[in-house]
Amino acid sequence: MGAAIITNLPALLVVVPLLLAPVNSLLHSASLAWMLTLIGAGSSFIAALMLQSITENGVRISYHLGNWEPPWGIEFVVDSATSLTLVVMTGLGFIATLAARRLVSSEINDKDSGKFYAAWMLVSGGLFGLVMTADAFNLFVFLEISALASAILIGMGAGTDRRALVAGFHYLVIGAVGATFYVIGVGFIYAMTGTLNMGDMAARIPEAGGGAVLHVGFGFMVAGMLVKAAIFPVHIWLPAAYSYAPSAVSTLLAAIATKAALYVLARIVFTIFGGVPEIADIALSNVIVPLAIGGIFIGTVMAIYEADIKKMFAHSSVAQIGYIALGLGLATPAGVSASFIHIANHALIKGGIFMAIGGFVAALGARANLDSITGIGRRMPITATAFLICGLSLAGLPLTAGFISKLYLVRAILETESYLILALVLISSALSVVYLWKIMEVMWMQPAPVRSPKLAENPAIYLPLWIVAFGNIWFGIDASWLVAAARSAATALLGGGA
């Protein structure tokens, strides 16, 4: 029994959330639906940890769905890169679910909660499948499962702010265009290689020799993923989607959604097209790196001029995604492992920040902007302190996880001796302190408005919020596990093979 579970872990990781979704949608009790979701998210986390312990020494699990041999059947591949991404996604997904109960009950009708958690499970299951699948077309299906469910979750913010509907619609349309671009690309590559299995594609692409068609196919696939990962200039859906979605959804999406797309982008470039450096390397150095730097600056500058707190950090997410993409774009083992470190750390940082903002919003009963959170440091000290820790980590202060990310990214850039990129990264880091300072100053140094009502702290989110805050400090002091896992992930990705 136990052995059967372990051999089928990759499939279970997708099947369990997808099965819980319809069950959730039938439930009328919000607490029951939340309990089921928590069990689903918790078991996914345990499954991901088990996969990680199996694969950390370079073991590569190839799971054949329905026992159909690849390349005919659909294959799930879990190597150390996949399992690290999965651990980050499932872990933060679990913590976001812990916080969801209180955040959701303040923003969503109880009778809609079952359906809300159903969509929540669909997003999770879809994204886990997206990361594991080694079948290029199956990837599109998982992409759409998670995108449709995310659009529903974003639209559910309409209970408090009707603009959520428009944000959800735009996410749906832009996401569908991106996914269709990806499918066009897969069509071209399929026409050249006659296979949909990524490993098989990688083996056949160098000998296919169809110059222009390969370029076009690659271009479409990458363009599609750039949209999904919200890399500048196709990031426009992200700020609205994150800021109008219910707080719990912002936490979940910021922590896991774009991370999955970034990982898939890495797999397309390094795994599928790793054998044809004349395509992959040019795309990385001439397209991904400039776009990443553009995103870093646009995101940071937009965040500086934003007064709405949630939107400010949504813009900052665009910048942070830029740092991750920049690491991938360097295409060196150091750069890619810096990316993986930042994928994990950024999930911790943004997960915590959006959770804390959710706490503020629930207590204020209104959107959090620079006016309404004046002096909130003294009015809600426990939530605000966790927010402060995550904010410092975002700025990259030593002894926080964000510092480790920046350190490894800077080291990786130094290794490639591209001093222009280094200067730009350092300038943008300094700029990010501007908006963080602005918000911290308002929160901690200004007195609360006179006669303001007492704000109730929200003990239900203490546990998940402080787990994340401690995570930010823990990985800032002892990052050895994360760094080792990221190194092994980079080796698995760059070492060729699916």
Next chain:
Amino acid sequence: MIEQLAGSWNHIIVVILMMIGLFLVIARTNLIKKLVGLSIFQTSVFIFYISLGKIAGGTAPILDGNPDTLYSNPLPHVLILTAIVVGVATTALGLALILRINEAFGSIEEDEIIEAKARESLPRPKRPTVEAAE
């Protein structure tokens, strides 16, 4: 040149449909028209895949025991069956969202919605806010 174009007329149609669809998605302010554009865009990709699987002189891929029979490739068709389902789901969800947008904003024209959003200095709060209590 003409023969070349005639030989790949399926691709030309795909490209024309694709451009019509993308143009509608980008340029139209009416949300329903945007969704129509998205559907046309997706359909063009379906046609691309289906014409990919056709082999000149090939027949339906049902084994008839004759090793010389030329079969068309059924796989792209199967893939598109899945993609059509995804497309239907996308359209359905999009229409549902448009209905809700119409209820909330009283319009499905993007520029009018943007105006309405701009007029909305602060969203409607559920509970009394700090300002209201003062």
